[in-house]
Structures are given as structure tokens and as C-alpha cells.
Amino acid sequence: MRYLSPLAVCALTLAVAACTTAPKQTVELADVVGQQIAQMQASHEKFVRLYYKGLRQDVDEFMQQKWTPQFLDNVVSGQSEGGKEFRDSLDRAYRLANVDWKSAVKIEGIEDPEVRKAAEQVIAQLAIRERGQLGQVLLDFATEAQKQINQQRQKLIQPIDAQEAYVLDRLREGYAQLQAGSAAIKGYLASVANVAEQRDAVLQKMGVLEAERKAVSTAINVDDKAMEALNSGKTAKDGVESFLKQLSTLRDQIKQ
């Protein structure tokens, strides 16, 4: 009875395997669904990015066309402290930068040429300094104005960036769960298809093996009966004839 043990295991396994079945195409379908999910995610994210890019463009357009001109007007008109200070500094620097210092300072009365030359050099340096001062006022104005413009733009852009990141995170999280679920289902379907495939292979093999077993059994039977026929004859001739007759009958059986 020892040989029954593996057969019993085999039968049991096939019985278990017979409980689950799924065509291979279910795995292929699950694969297609997985790819489709990935494409949907890419498309969805692209739409989100385009939407927020549009919002950022609206902000930039507003800043260029509305906010910055209005802001500069408020500064230059000197309605508030910063603007007043700028206007005063600008007016003063502009006035001083345009002074004709040579005419303003009477140097014609200086007779000593060296003193006169030194006075002319001082006047030239003064003119440079005052024009430089005008440039510095404009530079300070530009720096502060640009800082305010950048800050305002950032105030408007930051919530858009944050919301875009939040929406993309939520979408990625959702799609990751969808992909994980799809992968689990695909894995399960693949395992079911694998079981079915292995079961079919074994059943096919067992059919062949069964045929082999029958052939072995028949061969043993032939051997036993032929020997029996050979031994049953009263004479050697009878024995050989009976043996050949039995052999012919059994050969027909083997052919079947």
C-alpha cells in the first residue's frame, strides 16, 4: 500500500486545485487595467498642473498690468511716508545733480592758478557726487519697489503652489491605492490561473502515465500467462504450442 501515499497526495492536490479556476486572459485584462490606471493618473496630474499654471499666469498678468503700475503710482505720488521720503530725496538729488557748480561758485576771482585748479577739481567732484547721489536714490527706489513687487507676487503664488502640491499628493495617494488594489487582484488572478495551468498539466501527464501503467501491467500479465502456458503442457511440444497460442492472444491484448 506504500504507493498509494503519493497518489493520495496527488489526488488531494488536484482536488484543491480544481476548486479555483480563471482564464489566463483575466491576468492580461488586469495588466491592461493597471496600465490604464497609470495613464489616467498621468493625464489627471497633467490637467491639475495646467489648471494651476493658468492661475499663476493670471497672477503674473495681474501683477504686471494692474498691481505694479498702481503701486508705483502710489509711491511716486508720495501719498504715504515711504513715497514722501522718496520724492523728497529724488527732488533734492535731481536739483543738486543739475546745478551748474562752476557758475554757482565764483572762482573767477582766484588769481593763484594752483588754487584755482584745486577749486575746479573740487567743483567737478561735487558735480559727480551729486549726480551719483541721484543715481543712488533711483537705485534704492528700484530695490525697494522690486522687493515689494516680489513679496506681493509671492503672497499670491504661494497658496496656488501649496494647493497644487496638496491636490497632486491626494491624487497620487488615491492612484497608489488603486494601483495597489489592482496589483493585488492581478496577483490573485495570476495565482488562480497558475493553479489551473499546473492542474491541467498534471492531469494531462497523469493520463499518459495511466497508459504507461496499463502497458506495464499487461506486460507483466503476458509474462505470467506465457510462463504458465509453457509449464502446463504434458510434453515439450504441447507446452511450446500452448505458449505460442497464449503469446498470440496476449500480443493482441497489448496492441489494444
Next chain:
Amino acid sequence: MAFKFDKEATLTNEQLAGELAKLTPLTMAEINDLLPSQVDKQRFQQLLDIVGSSAAENNKVAQLTQNIGEVGGVVVRLLGSYLKLA
């Protein structure tokens, strides 16, 4: 000399308040309404584990079935030997 134009910026925002309001992104309520509702992560993980476990079980059965298919020839030879000895 450094200028400070904070007040001018504030004044500008007051003057353009209506247009600024239009530039704000969606509210959180609108966002949550647009996004799909979040799944119960714990339950989702439980489901994944169950399905994954079943898949692993099936793979074990498939492996066992494959092994038995491979040793089937030995079984039949043993059977043949047994019959011959009997």
C-alpha cells in the same frame, strides 16, 4: 538711504481688493468636493493582506501540483515494481 514702501503696497492691495479676491485658488471645501473621498486605510490594507495571502496560498498549491506532476513518473515506476513483485 533705504526706502520702505510697505504702506504703499498695503494701499495698493486695498485699492485692488476686488481683483485680488478673484486670483485666490479654490477653497478647501471646493477641493475636497472635487477630490475622491479617501478610503479607510486600515480596511484597505486588511483587504490587500487577505487577497495577497490567498494568492500566496494558490501559488503554493500550484507549486505542489507542479512538483507532483514532475514526480508522477516515479510513482508509476514504483507502481510497476510493486505489481511485478506481487
